[in-house]
Amino acid sequence: VEVVRSACDAPTAGVSLLEHREAGDVFRWAAVAGAYAQARDTELPRDASPCGHVIAQDAALLARSPSRDFPCLADATPPVHEALLVPFHVDGIPVGTIWAVHHDPARGFDAEHHRLLTRLGRFASVAYRLQRSVEALQAAEIHARNIIELSPQVPWTADADGRITDFNDRWLALTGLTREQALGDGWVHAPHPEDLPAMQAAWTRAVATGEAYQVEHRIRVADGTYRWMRTSAQPYRDGSGEIVRWYGATEDI
Numbered sequence: 001v002e003v004v005r006s007a008c009d010a011p012t013a014g015v016s017l018l019e020h021r022e023a024g025d026v027f028r029w030a031a032v033a034g035a036y037a038q039a040r041d042t043e044l045p046r047d048a049s050p051c052g053h054v055i056a057q058d059a060a061l062l063a064r065s066p067s068r069d070f071p072c073l074a075d076a077t078p079p080v081h082e083a084l085l086v087p088f089h090v091d092g093i094p095v096g097t098i099w100a101v102h103h104d105p106a107r108g109f110d111a112e113h114h115r116l117l118t119r120l121g122r123f124a125s126v127a128y129r130l131q132r133s134v135e136a137l138q139a140a141e142i143h144a145r146n147i148i149e150l151s152p153q154v155p156w157t158a159d160a161d162g163r164i165t166d167f168n169d170r171w172l173a174l175t176g177l178t179r180e181q182a183l184g185d186g187w188v189h190a191p192h193p194e195d196l197p198a199m200q201a202a203w204t205r206a207v208a209t210g211e212a213y214q215v216e217h218r219i220r221v222a223d224g225t226y227r228w229m230r231t232s233a234q235p236y237r238d239g240s241g242e243i244v245r246w247y248g249a250t251e252d253i
Helices: 002-008 050-057 111-150 169-175 196-209
Strands: 012-019 026-033 043-045 061-064 082-090 093-102 154-159 164-167 213-220 226-237 243-252
Touching (some): 012 050, 154 169
Antiparallel strands (some): 012 026
């Protein structure tokens, strides 16, 4: 928004996003610079805001003394003498506005300010789309992490040579091993000594042939007792068919 202030030679500028609330749609001041900077995240009803008019008309608005038509601005301090607003879009749908404000009656906006603000609206569209993509990826990551954490299985990964590269923290809590002890070939400290040779043979064969790995075995848990487990793994191959990683899971049976 500092760019908007500079481009429009305005003391105050902001970005308002159209958002849904149970009581009705609102425009939230997502970014504000200048005299109203402390009012960030202020929400104005869609139908009462000049942003609502801009979105409804899908066109820029130059409003002198806008509080006469939009009483929600009447208490603004300092008062809004003139406001210039333009919509910005995602996939052809208006999703918000960029606006600049003059508080001095001796100042105003012209056609060049309108042109610059419209151009900045295109950048805002790209930024909005990128932000939503990042939020979607973050939400998907949180979703996947929650699924993993709540699953009764203990997931793990290994490199193409069969050395453990990562695992869920529950493996450490279950076995009492430290992360340093469990990485690489450190998993061999967990199985029952009678089960370890068969597990190593099956894992060596799977890594060499690329066949799926599955074995039932006992592991020593943190309290010193042994518990029966089932461990399975599948290889992940690149575009040329080479194994680059193994994905596995261990579950209590």
